[in-house]
Each structure stands twice: as structure tokens, then as C-alpha cells.
Amino acid sequence: MSAMTRFELSTPDTLPPANGYSHVASVPPGHRLVWTSSQVPVEADGALAPAGDWEAQTRLVFRNLEQALKAAGAGWADVFKLTFYVTDTAELATVRRVRDEFVDVGRPPTSSLVQVAGLFRPDVLIEVEAVAAVAP
Numbered sequence: 001m002s003a004m005t006r007f008e009l010s011t012p013d014t015l016p017p018a019n020g021y022s023h024v025a026s027v028p029p030g031h032r033l034v035w036t037s038s039q040v041p042v043e044a045d046g047a048l049a050p051a052g053d054w055e056a057q058t059r060l061v062f063r064n065l066e067q068a069l070k071a072a073g074a075g076w077a078d079v080f081k082l083t084f085y086v087t088d089t090a091e092l093a094t095v096r097r098v099r100d101e102f103v104d105v106g107r108p109p110t111s112s113l114v115q116v117a118g119l120f121r122p123d124v125l126i127e128v129e130a131v132a133a134v135a136p
Contacts, residue, residue: 006031006135007080009107020096021111025080031133034072038085038129039064040120051123054091058098061128066102069132076102078132084113085127095126 009022027033041049041057042064049056069075082103086095092113103109109130119127 006078007133009080009109018108020100020105021082021108023110025110027080027133030136032136034069034074034078034130034132034134036065036068036072036130038083038127039068040124040127042124048121048123052125054094054125055098057125058095058128059101061126062098062102065128065130069130072132072134074132074134077104078134079103079109079130080133081131082109082111083129084111085116085119086113087116087118087125089113089115091125 007028008026009024010026011018011023015023039061041060043049043060049060066076069079082099084095086092119125
């Protein structure tokens with residue numbers, strides 16, 4: 001692992017193929033870990049992305065994650081884990097396409113996705129949280 005790598009991401013041949021994520025992340029000692037709260041598709045002024053619009057809601061969630069990471073001195077290259085909470089899995093292709101605008105698709109973070117009955121407001125379709133490792 002080089003100093004530029006910061007952490008190792010892998011998908012061992014002994015596990016099923018991954019679709020846009022890695023199976024394993026290993027963070028070396030001494031790195032500062034950053035956790036975000038799950039971010040929702042709400043603007044800083046409180047405006048919600050259009051109801052029912054998976055693409056707009058997902059893009060705003062990822063922009064909000066980017067701002068949260070930036071506030072902690074981290075960026076997308078530092079993210080090794082994403083957790084998705086969605087109200088429906090029918091739009092996973094849309095969620096993945098938007099995610100791929102932000103993450104390094106050649107070195108994608110580990111990922112979990114949970115379908116939930118609902119989020120904090122009935123018109124919110126998605127929440128995402130991130131974990132990052134910042135090199136010393």
C-alpha cells in the first residue's frame with residue numbers, strides 16, 4: 001500500500017463479483033477517520049429536491065455528502081464506505097449512475113444498501129452516509 005493509496009480496497013476472487021463497490025476496505029494505522037451523518041436530499045435553505053425524482057434526490061444527497069466531507073478535511077478519494085437507505089430498490093440503476101459521478105469507479109468504496117419502509121419525511125426517497133480515512 002503506497003502513501004497515495006491511503007487505504008486498500010479489494011474484491012477477493014473468493015466472493016461474488018461486486019457491482020460498483022469493493023467487498024473489503026483496510027485502513028492503515030494513524031489515519032484520521034471521518035464519519036458523516038446520513039445526508040438527505042435537502043438544500044441548506046431547507047428546500048427538498050423534487051418529490052419522486054430519484055436522480056435529483058440522489059445527486060443532492062451526494063452533493064451534501066461532499067460538503068460534509070469537505071468540512072472535515074476529506075474528499076471523495078478518502079471515502080472507503082457508503083451506506084445507502086432507500087425506500088425502493090427499483091431505481092438502483094439511477095442511484096448507481098449518480099454515485100458514479102462522485103466516486104472513483106476504478107476503486108469504488110465498500111457499500112451497503114438497506115431498503116426501509118420510510119425515511120424522516122414521506123417524500124424523501126434516499127439517505128446516504130459515508131466513512132472516510134484521511135492520511136496523516
